[in-house]
Each structure stands twice: as structure tokens, then as C-alpha cells.
Amino acid sequence: AQTVTQSQPEMSVQEAETVTLSCTYDTSESNYYLFWYKQPPSRQMILVIRQEAYKQQNATENRFSVNFQKAAKSFSLKISDSQLGDTAMYFCAFMKPTGNQFYFGTGTSLTVIP
Amino acid sequence: DADVTQTPRNRITKTGKRIMLECSQTKGHDRMYWYRQDPGLGLRLIYYSFDVKDINKGEISDGYSVSRQAQAKFSLSLESAIPNQTALYFCATSDPSRQGATDTQYFGPGTRLTVL
Numbered sequence: 054a055q056t057v058t059q060s061q062p063e064m065s066v067q068e069a070e071t072v073t074l075s076c077t078y079d080t081s082e083s084n085y086y087l088f089w090y091k092q093p094p095s096r097q098m099i100l101v102i103r104q105e106a107y108k109q110q111n112a113t114e115n116r117f118s119v120n121f122q123k124a125a126k127s128f129s130l131k132i133s134d135s136q137l138g139d140t141a142m143y144f145c146a147f148m149k150p151t152g153n154q155f156y157f158g159t160g161t162s163l164t165v166i167p
Numbered sequence: 168d169a170d171v172t173q174t175p176r177n178r179i180t181k182t183g184k185r186i187m188l189e190c191s192q193t194k195g196h197d198r199m200y201w202y203r204q205d206p207g208l209g210l211r212l213i214y215y216s217f218d219v220k221d222i223n224k225g226e227i228s229d230g231y232s233v234s235r236q237a238q239a240k241f242s243l244s245l246e247s248a249i250p251n252q253t254a255l256y257f258c259a260t261s262d263p264s265r266q267g268a269t270d271t272q273y274f275g276p277g278t279r280l281t282v283l
Binding site for chain 2: 057062086088090095096097098099100103144148150154155157158159160
């Protein structure tokens, strides 16, 4: 079975600073996909960034980037120039190509402090 | 307009009542999913459907049933609601365009269900 672990239940960061959210996962699969989703107070689940395991290059999306370490089974999210609108719960998710099932971590609540 | 909609957005019901949560999508995706979110547990998969005739149980299907009425509609039913089914429920869709392609899931706004 796949498990996804987010060891930081809560984090805070000053506006304009950089913060890194951690995620580790456990799988015996060699090919898979990893995602970070954001859930603001509106509770909508919003895709932040995604990474394909067979790609060595780390994904980036504007102020968001990941540090994907396949051997260590680690997938951290870096948010640069943090903004107040980044305040949200962040979920890491793992997906196998077959079956298309997502496995989510328990989330990290991020607060951006003005 | 939202691509994935859920009705109702909030619902309070009593133990033993039958309740249905509905999900509609205009994305044209074949795959649809139901998740529940509980504090401290993240999202867990209840049921998923790859097309109208293909429905599969997820991690926590006991106490739930689903109906895929059309490509665009996927309903979740609680036949006899109990308090520990109080949670936030999400519908999601996806569309793998080709083998090996990233298959992102797109979520609805969620339904907050309270069972008294």
C-alpha cells in the first residue's frame, strides 16, 4: 500500500519570505506521479504543482517549486516570496499510473504572517 | 461557471436518514471520484468510476453507495446516515489523455455533511 506522510501539521512564514513544506511517501512502484494541492479557507482543492517520477528535473510553477528526491522518496514544496493568499492547508498526494487512485497526506496548515 | 459542481454545499441530517450528494461536471471527463475529508486524516477515497459502467470501491466504501447516471453525473448515497459520517465530501474528475500522461484530478467545492 502507498502511504504519504506530511510531518509538519502547522507552519508559518513571514510575508515575502520562503518556506518549504515536507512530504515523504512509501511505494514499491517505479513510475508514479506526485502532486501538491492547496486548500484555502474556501475549502476548494486547487492544484499547485505536479511531478512525474520518471522526470529528473524538478517541477516549477511561478513561485512554487519542488525538490523531488526519488531515492529518498521525498517531495518537498518550496514557496518563494510568500503572499497572504498562500495561507491554506497544503496536501501532498501520490498517484500510481494504473488504477488512477490518489493517496493523500494529512496536510500542512500554512499561515503567512503580514 | 465551475467545471465540477456539488449539491448541496451544506447539509444537516439525522441518524438513520437516507441522503444523496450529487456531483456534476462539464469537463467531459470519463473518470469521477468521491472522497471524504476528516480533520487530521486528509482525503480518503470512497468510490471511483472510470466510465458509466465501471464503478469501483475505494479505501472506505462501507456505508456508502454510488450511482453513475451519465458521464457527467456521479452521486454518492448514504443509505442510513450515522454520526461518524460527518465530514467534508469532495467529488473529483480526471481524464488521462494518453498512457503515461500526468492525470490530474479536478475537485468540486465540497459538501459539508453533518449527521446528528
